[in-house]
Structures are given as C-alpha cells and as structure tokens.
Amino acid sequence: MLQWNYYQPTELEKRITVLYRSIGIETVDDLQEDLIAARLGIKLRYEDAPSFSFEKGNFRCIVIDKNLSRDDKRKHFFHELGHLFRGHSGDQANFPDLFKDLLEEQAEQFAKYAMMPHYMIQSLPMPEYERYYVYMIASEFNVSLELAKERWEQIKRRISAGRWEEECIYRERNRYRKASPDNWCDDAKEVFRIAIERKMQKGQGVIIR
DSSP: OOOGGGOOOOHHHHHHHHHHHHTTOOSGGGOOHHHHHHHTTOEEEEESSOOEEEEETTEEEEEEETTSOHHHHHHHHHHHHHHHHTTOOSOGGGSOHHHHHHHHHHHHHHHHHHHSOHHHHHTSOOOSSGGGHHHHHHHHHTOOHHHHHHHHHHHHHHHHHHHHHHHHHHHHHHHHOOOOGGGSOHHHHHHHHHHHHHHHHTTOOOOOO
16 A cells, blocks of 8 residues: 655645646546646647647637647647746757757656646545556546556655655654663663762762763
C-alpha cells in the first residue's frame, strides 16, 4: 500500500493543484480540454496547422492540430497550456536554441503533472497488485502506458525519498538526545549513586544537566 503521507509535491504541482481547484477541477472526469479551457477563459480551436498557443493582453488561445490522434491532441493541449501557465510569450523562433529547449522542457513537465495530478491519482482505488496501477492510471487519465509508467515511477521515488528523509531526521534526533537516568539499567544507576556520594563526601557539588 502506498504511503502517500511521505509524498512531497513540487512547487509546480502545488501551483497546478491551486489552479485546478480554483476552477472546480477536482476529479478525473473534470480533466477535459474543453472544460478546462472554458473555465480559464482560453479560446480552444482545432485547425489544420501545427499546435501552438498565443497570448496578448487578456486574450489567450490554444490551437491544436486536428490531424493528430486523440492521445496526441490531449498531450498537445496540456503542453500548450503549460506555455500559457508559465508565461512563455513571444515568437520563440527568434529565441536561442538553449532557451527554447528550456521552455519546451518546462511545458512538458507541466503537461505531465497537469494530465495526472497527484491528488487525483491518490484518490484512485488501489488495485490488488501494484503492477496494475500503471494500467489504471493510463486508463483513467487517458494517457499512454509509457507516460503513466513514467509518472508512477516518479511518484514511488518521491515517496521513497520522503520516507528516507523522515528516517534520517528520526535517527539524528535519537543520536543526539540526552540519555535519561530513568532509562538506565540498575547497575548503571548504582554506579552513578556511588559516584555522587563520593563527590559529596569530598565536599564537591554535583551538577546534573
């Protein structure tokens, strides 16, 4: 069983969650391109042209290549939504290649989280065998098995990292915690008592911190 309490969402995931919940996107059934675009005030069109997004003032538009497969149309929508969400405006044709690559990578990262939000994956019923989880994610979120597996492995890594971090903190706290005499064995208590008596006999004070 997944220990979701160890999962630590990234800042981008947190922002996507806030965005979705601000427009009432709460369940897998709400993850519809037309619905999301309408609630965000984005004009969505399907044309015989390469996919792109455009923003000028209060006008925002996403154009999706109508010749793509259903899965690719969905991926392109969330990718272009990522460009708008992250404020990637301007004619990228004139940007340096390294900068364009960075913008594309950021949009892809957004798309992955936006297509499969962690709080929606968390709400899915746990299948009998963990290996079936990837198929469930792919089916519920209408994504490829490859993309579902990538997201699933990412989630497991985050949970493992969160658990490891908590264990490290716990060990460090115990390592430097001062020992309490109440936890000592009887022999240790007797030795300590004798040492105190000897110091008192010599007229030395005893300070216990």
